[in-house]
Amino acid sequence: MLCRGVVKRFFRYEHRTSSLREVFIRAVLRRPIHVRRAEFILDGFDLRVDPGEGVALIGSNGSGKSTALRLIAGIYVPTEGVVETHGRVTAVIELGAGFQTELTGLENVSLYAAVLGFKRRELAERLPDILAFAELGDFIHEPVKYYSSGMQARLAFSVAVCVRPDVLLIDEVLAVGDQAFRQRCLERLREFRRQGGALVVVSHDLENVRELCSRALWLERGRVRMEGTAEEVTAAYERENG
């Protein structure tokens, strides 16, 4: 997985016209339809993660960590630069956002597998592993809207990990599960790396970062402030942020 000179520009709107009626009125009054200025959420982002490597992105809120993950996942398209990923990429980014709440946990699993391009037979092979890891019991047959946030996290994480991706992106989801589940996740992620998976983690839990990752990047206002081993970077980050 490789990011080279990635730039992501968003627009911050002082005024965003969100109705056609207003577009019309503004056009008649010859006022600009949008008043906005460009803001670089990521600027000159380079990252290379090899198979078996684990890299953490740390930094304060709004520093561009989640945007970086979305770019790697292919959800956002970079304004400039290249994102290259090889093989299957899975991501647990926004908790529960990918779920269809009307459908049961099991139906969501097959929908998610379909998003990843799985054939039904492939899914059938991995399903026992997914269900065993999520430990939801009979709840797997209930609509996801009745799930607690912890249960949703378990399901999302289980699917993302158990489909054996080549690149796995995790955004702060370990914070939700209970202690026992967190331990199992950490174990599973270490195993994922041993088997040659490339892992990118966004986390504020520096303990987890040191445990899971060999390298870390410290992002600040869209730029890489520091890059190095997980120990170095988390230590420097801790020094500055108390």
Add this chain to the structure above:
Amino acid sequence: MIGMTGMTAAAPWTEVWGARELLRSLAVRNLKVKYQRSTLGFAWTLINPLLTLTVLAAVFTHVVKIAVPHYWAFLLSGYFVWNYLLQMISTATYVLAEHAGLRRSVAFPSEVLVLSAAASRLAEFAVEMALVVAALAVCHHSGVPASFSLLPLLVLLLILLSLGLVLPLAVLAAFYNDVQHAVPILLMMLFYASPVFYPVRLVPEAVRRLYFLNPIAGLLTLYHQVLYEGRFPPPALLGGVAAASVLLFLIGYAIFNRYKTVLAEIL
């Protein structure tokens, strides 16, 4: 394969082909959610159009007398086509918003959402048309006219035409939130500007050129000729509607592709 080299590299149709499993799953999911809690199932979705049809048939045979023999057969031959378009256009106003969560958490070509809505609606349409064809063959033609063989082509044109309208409309609705309020009004106008409950020959000759600028008018006329009149349509009309449908589809899809990379960024 998701995220092979990002989403920009592949041509749109390769992307959609890669996401065919998702397309199938979403289409099945649409039907599942819809029929989950209704024991009447498909019969339930038929009630609404059948009631409308009954009202239209009653009004235009007994109150405003439209001189069309077997008026009910005329209505049947076009109404479900109109109904398909109506539902697809309404769907366009919310389909992207409905799946905002999915779009923000996984990478996939977002036209799949529109296509899956079209696919599940098409499954229902297929059953409706089978019933219409059976009813017309038995009660109206007392046989199966050769023109019925054109029906698959007409359905293809309906798919292209509807996607050509729905794809850009979905983008517009994602950007501007009053589109969903404007669409019902436009649909109501379109209902009167299209030959749903009256035949084209009642439209004054003088304005007919203008009238046929509405591509739906041409398409419905084809359905009337093939299903109701049981004759092959003039090649000029068939060719014109086909060209318009293909063109609309290509333009609509191009517009969608132009904006689809920013769709994940707006909520």
